[in-house]
Amino acid sequence: MKIEKEPISGQYGKFKIDGIDYRIYWEEAGQGIPLVCLHTAGSDGRQYRALLNDKKILEKFRVIVFDMPWHGKSSPPENAKVGNYKLSTDFYISQIMSFINGLELVKPVVMGCSIGGRIILHLAINFPDKFRALIGLQSAGHLDPYYDVSWLHRQDVHGGEVCGGIAYGLMAPTSPESDKFETMWHYMQGGPGIFKGDLFFYKFDGNIGNEIKKIDNSKCPIYLLTGEYDYSATPEETKSLADTIGIEMIKMKNVGHFPMSENPKEFLKYLHPVLNKIS
Amino acid sequence: MFKSLIEKNEKRSQLSMMAQYLNTCFMISTIEHEYLVNIEKGVVKNVEEGPFVMPSYVFKLTAPKNEWIKFLQHTPQPGSHDIIAMLRRKVLKFEGDLHPLMSHLLYFKLLLASLRPAESKNEN
Numbered sequence: 001m002k003i004e005k006e007p008i009s010g011q012y013g014k015f016k017i018d019g020i021d022y023r024i025y026w027e028e029a030g031q032g033i034p035l036v037c038l039h040t041a042g043s044d045g046r047q048y049r050a051l052l053n054d055k056k057i058l059e060k061f062r063v064i065v066f067d068m069p070w071h072g073k074s075s076p077p078e079n080a081k082v083g084n085y086k087l088s089t090d091f092y093i094s095q096i097m098s099f100i101n102g103l104e105l106v107k108p109v110v111m112g113c114s115i116g117g118r119i120i121l122h123l124a125i126n127f128p129d130k131f132r133a134l135i136g137l138q139s140a141g142h143l144d145p146y147y148d149v150s151w152l153h154r155q156d157v158h159g160g161e162v163c164g165g166i167a168y169g170l171m172a173p174t175s176p177e178s179d180k181f182e183t184m185w186h187y188m189q190g191g192p193g194i195f196k197g198d199l200f201f202y203k204f205d206g207n208i209g210n211e212i213k214k215i216d217n218s219k220c221p222i223y224l225l226t227g228e229y230d231y232s233a234t235p236e237e238t239k240s241l242a243d244t245i246g247i248e249m250i251k252m253k254n255v256g257h258f259p260m261s262e263n264p265k266e267f268l269k270y271l272h273p274v275l276n277k278i279s
Numbered sequence: 280m281f282k283s284l285i286e287k288n289e290k291r292s293q294l295s296m297m298a299q300y301l302n303t304c305f306m307i308s309t310i311e312h313e314y315l316v317n318i319e320k321g322v323v324k325n326v327e328e329g330p331f332v333m334p335s336y337v338f339k340l341t342a343p344k345n346e347w348i349k350f351l352q353h354t355p356q357p358g359s360h361d362i363i364a365m366l367r368r369k370v371l372k373f374e375g376d377l378h379p380l381m382s383h384l385l386y387f388k389l390l391l392a393s394l395r396p397a398e399s400k401n402e403n
Contacts (some may be wrong), residue, residue, distance in 0.1 A: 146367040151381040158382065165384030169361030173354055184385075229357045231364040 008052045010073075017069070017098045018091060024099065025073035026066035030058030033132065033279060034108035036100065037065045038116030040138075040258060041087075041202055042152075042163055042195025043186045044072025047113070050264030056272060060279045061109075066099050068092075070194050083153070085197035089206045092119050093126065100130075109278055111135035114257060115202045117233065120222070121241075125211055128219035133278045135223045138257050140233035141241050142207035149203070153193035160188035163195045170257035172229035175266075183261040212244045222247060223274045227255035250274070280347060281307050281314040283394060285326045291393060295321035298386040303379040306336040309344040321386070338375035346370045350391070353399040362388060 007029045015024050027045055029052045037048045045065035052063050067074040070085055096119065100108060109132050112120045117139035124134050151162055167187040171180045187195065215222065226238040228251055235251045242249035252259055252270050259267035298321030307314045313329035315336060342350075342365060349359035358364050365371035373380065380387055 147363060151377075156378070156382070162381055162384055165386075165388060166363065168385055169363045169388060172357075173360050229360060231358055231361070231367045 006053055007058065008049075012073075013102065015095075015098045015102045018094045020077050022069045022077055022095070023075040024066055024069065026064060026099070027052060028062060028064040029053070030060075030062050032060045032062055034103075034105040035061040035063050035275075036096070036105065036108050036110045037063065037260075038096070038110065038112030038119065039065070039068070039071070040114040040116065041198030042071075042167075042190045043183075043261075044068075044074075044190075046072065046186055047183065047258060047261035049261070050268065051260060051271075054268060057268075057275060061275065064103070064105075064108075068095060070191060070197075076191075082191075083193050085191075085193055087115070087198045087201040087205075089119075089122060089201060092201055092206070093122055096123070097127075097130075107132045109133045109135065111137065113137035113260065114233065115198055115206070117224075118202060118206050118208075121208055121212065121215065122206065124215045124220055124222055125208075128216060131220050133221045133223065135225070135274060136238075137259055138226050138230050138233040138238070139224050139241060140237035141212050141244075142209065143203050143232065143237075145203050149196050149199050152196040152199070159190070159192050159195075163190055164188040166195075167258070170230060170232055171262040172227065172254055172256040174229075174254040175256065175263040179264065180262050183258050186261075212241065215245050217245055217247055221278070223250070223278075225250040225252055225259070225270055225274070227252045227257060227259050229254075229256035232257050280309060280312065280344070280351075281316070281394070282326050282328060284314075284316060284323045284390070291322075291390070294386065294389055294393065297321065297389075298383045301379060301383055301386070303338075304336045305375075305379070306334060306339040307347075308339060308341040309347055310341065311344060323390070336375065338373065338377055338380050340371060340373060342371040351394050353396045355395075362391065 008027050010027045012025050015022050039045050039047045044067045048065045070076045117136040120134040120136045164184045164187045168184045224238050224242050226235045228235055238249045250270055254266050255263045301321050302319050304317050315327040315334055317325040358368050
């Protein structure tokens with residue numbers, strides 16, 4: 001039987017992050033300008049499966065997606081315990097920079113969604129000269145809690161069920177059901193407390209106030225794209241962020257919080273022109 | 280408005296499988312009207328419309344009627360497409376013991392969404 005092989009290859013490597021060894025898994029495809037993609041809170045790199053298979057993008061870009069420590073196929077560190085995972089801004093920055101340095105990537109483009117859409121703002125503030133461009137999907141400068149996140153990790157509630165239920169609602173009713181299901185499935189497979197631990201960054205530690213004004217788009221071009229059905233990082237919040245930076249935002253119709261995963265076909269219509277500009 | 284949760288029951292065997300250990304009673308309120316929904320083993324057994332004198336329930340979902348109408352469109356607009364989206368806009372209130380709701384969150388989302396018309400019509 002002949003199978004349809006995808007152009008993606010996966011690899012493991014040991015990276016030192018803040019002095020501690022982490023076994024990290026990443027996938028890549030294509031050649032050219034490095035494009036490092038960051039997945040959302042509580043999920044993993046499979047969210048970028050469509051990008052890693054998009055012939056047009058792979059002609060000019062080397063698309064690289066890593067699973068954050070504790071996520072997907074990446075391991076927790078040695079002596080890890082369940083329940084004490086909390087993503088801080090500093091640790092998130094450290095893992096991205098360790099990954100980029102470890103792979104010896106020179107001036108990559110970094111694209112992140114949700115927590116990834118937030119961290120690219122921190123990268124723009126702290127290391128504008130290190131990147132060719134930064135792309136924020138579902139970016140907002142801050143987020144005030146609007147539901148009790150303790151439900152995401154308690155022993156009398158199945159974490160996969162509740163995290164999947166939360167993720168499902170963040171998607172557009174117009175997105176294809178099979179892609180929505182897969183996006184939700186990734187959430188259902190997350191480890192106990194990991195989604196909640198990531199949200200510590202998203203809702204508390206990673207909030208940016210006036211520091212947004214430090215972002216200089218002339219040093220590193222920033223692109224912001226947000227799906228209209230996202231109620232976590234709303235188009236209005238991205239617009240306010242874009243206004244502060246002094247750039248235009250792109251509002252994506254018919255998608256929600258996970259554009260690259262819940263409706264790749266629709267998302268790629270918006271992403272291709274952005275990548276054309278960057279290349 | 281929510282009486283047909285029971286009428287559509289037959290079509291929901293797949294959904295019931297997602298909540299086969301769930302037995303609960305919850306209230307849906309449009310402020311003007313109240314509906315008491317009884318669930319046994321994931322199956323909606325009864326929907327009673329108020330007014331009630333001393334209703335007994337585990338948790339309650341309250342939103343104005345116009346917000347429920349927006350939620351129940353075939354293709355709801357952003358912000359009306361999900362109960363947590365409505366919570367975020369502060370037009371829906373969760374009250375009571377939320378354990379049955381949160382431990383079966385997707386089930387309740389799909390249960391309420393099952394009231395949406397199968398075909399798009401009369402959308403404003």
